[in-house]
Amino acid sequence: MRSAAELGISVTADDFHWRTDSLETQITLLRAGAGVGVMHICLAERxxxxxxxWDSVPIPPLDVWLVCHRDSWKNARIRALINFLSSRLRADLQ
Structure with missing residues (x-):
């Protein structure tokens, strides 16, 4: 609701009939006609x-965090994966 307000859209808890943090559950509900949802275009197009x-809603910038346990950083394979993900995320944001 806070993000919607930042976009100039006024909504309250009464405007939401369901809520889930599970993307799989969200997609299942949308397929069943449970309402309107927000999701990544690349997933919806499939x-x-x-x-x-609705394709004209501006999306505010979101912080992206890539984290791992300090001990995991010592593993060369994990460090290589983190470096790869960092470069891809950085490229996608530009």
Whole structure:
């Protein structure tokens, strides 16, 4: 609701009939016609049952954190993965 308010959209808890942190559950609910949801375009485009209804909402910048346990950083494979992900995320944000 806070993010919507920052975009100039006024919503209250009464405007939401369901809430889930599970992307799989969200997609299942959307396929069942449970309402309108927000999701990544690349996922929605793969599902012919979903229809885009609003494409003009600006998305505010989001912080992205890539973290690992300090001991994991010592592992060369994990460090290589983190370096790869960091470079890809940085490239995608530019």
């Amino acid at each position: 599902d012919r049952e979903l229809v885009q209804v």
